[in-house]
Amino acid sequence: MSNERLMPAEFSKRHNMKVATDVLIYTVRERNQDNPRKVPEKQLQLLMIQRRGNPFKGAWAIPGGVVENTESVDAAAYRELKEETNIDDVYIEQLYSWGDEKRDPRAEESPDNRAVSVSYMALVDSEKLDIKAGDDAADARWFSVEYTSMAYTLEDGKGNILGKEYDYSLTLTNEDGVEPITCPALVKVKHIIEGAAIRTEREVVNSDGIAFDHAMIIQYSLERLRNKVEYTNIAFNLMPELFTLGELQSVYEILLGKELLTPNFRKKMLSVNKLVIPTNHKKTEVGHRPSQLYRFNPEWFIKNV
Template sequence: MADSNLRDRNGLTEQEFLRRYDAGIYERPSVTVDMLIFTVFDKEQDNYRKLPEKALQLLLIKRGEHPFLGQWALPGGFVSVHEGLEQAAQRELLSEANIGNLYMEQLFTWGDVDRDPRTRVISTSYMALVDRTALDVKAGDDAADACWFEVDCRLVQEKKTMLADGYELERLIRVSLVHETESLGATVKVTTSYVGRTKRVSREIVESEGLAFDHAKLIEYAIERLRNKIEYTDIAFHLMPPLFTLSELQQVYEVILGKELLAAAFRRKIAPLVTETNEYTKDAGHRPSKLYRFNPHWGSLE
């Protein structure tokens, strides 16, 4: 607790200073929240004997108002003076997509000066992994529609430039999103400079088709974080049912990482995270496979 008798250079106590404080001294930017809600879902297929292919999907909202009317954006909105960031995120997600009480992880704060044509806006992005079958997504508020888009994020070009005291790595990342006949896309340039012990990363949208604001950057960054986290945390299990096969779990890892994994190496790696059960799959057309469940105590085994 502050000492109420301390006085500043103008002879004011803290109480006196606060009574006289003019909040209009500084211009105040608007604050928003943007949510990246990911899921992994089975693709439709004709051959019921094959294990269904899975796809990484992202929830997007079709804007029903200016700016970017008719374009797709992440669910989100403005933070009021009387609520916290996470409160605003939960409120906006409920009002725009009918999703409530979701655990979300704060990712990053975006503050480029010209990122919103309306006014100076600083935004904090949040990420969640969900089982979409448990959600009843509906567009609301200022949203014209709400849909799950299959999302893919791939490196298309990489260039390394040597500097006097380090080097710079420039990568072009292609973000593609598809929902039925609707296709969106963007190319994000990610520049990482290594000078001495200092690492700096910047992102720039080279081109964007159908995505509002700077949301292509938010999507690319979230997928990068998701791919890093899946390697050392149990985040993938947010997408799994209570019982699952190791093949299904491997598919989820492959879809998020964007690459195929060797089955034997994968099973060794995730062994501490799963517990074998005495149950088997009973799907018609498939050979029975052993079912596993998540081991919540895996961290204590290290």
């Protein structure tokens, strides 16, 4: 096997396929902040673009594009992030590569249309954002994300356990316009036991309004995000530099999908994990006592990473 390093375009030419990046850009925003008739509600939101052309014309997709010959895959992801949000100093990580031969219907017409996509996840503070639709998109909007799952045990009918199956229900909703836009999807994930190894299969069972296999990519990113909240400082990438503990707890609850006991959360942040440190600033809100403002503790990173 050759050890030569191929640039994306050279790889594409040799293997009759394109290499692309898809960047999932998450933030925490007030769901109805653009609708004065409704009470704002903080939710995890995902940036989606509306496709201008076929296939999936009019459907909503994760921002992304083909990797250019003069850049690495990582550089392409950073470029897409900059083009869509006008910022580049935020948290971004590579998630997974998606290469099913049927993921792009254009591949049935010609193998030159086959595309392998490397997905990335970016977490941004909503106050820094300046969103715009790219030239290949008709529109760009924030969609709130609702995400639930049901688990089943896989058996062979003889009492032998073969693995585990999850049905993930995903709903993306945008309420910024006159009429709300709702995009539901069902993603099935099977974890199959093969000796001491676990093989995972993913499938989009149905998807309404979400292009390509992007419902599956979104589901995977949410699974990764929820798992990492428990043992990393990833949630702080969705926070401003200074914040109250109440604001931080709200973000943790949104990411974990459950309510947390306030005394336990404060103890974990301040004394057990020591993830935050107090500042000399306080937040003054009308009708409320001034609240202590905190910031992320960089010493936690030095000790734990």
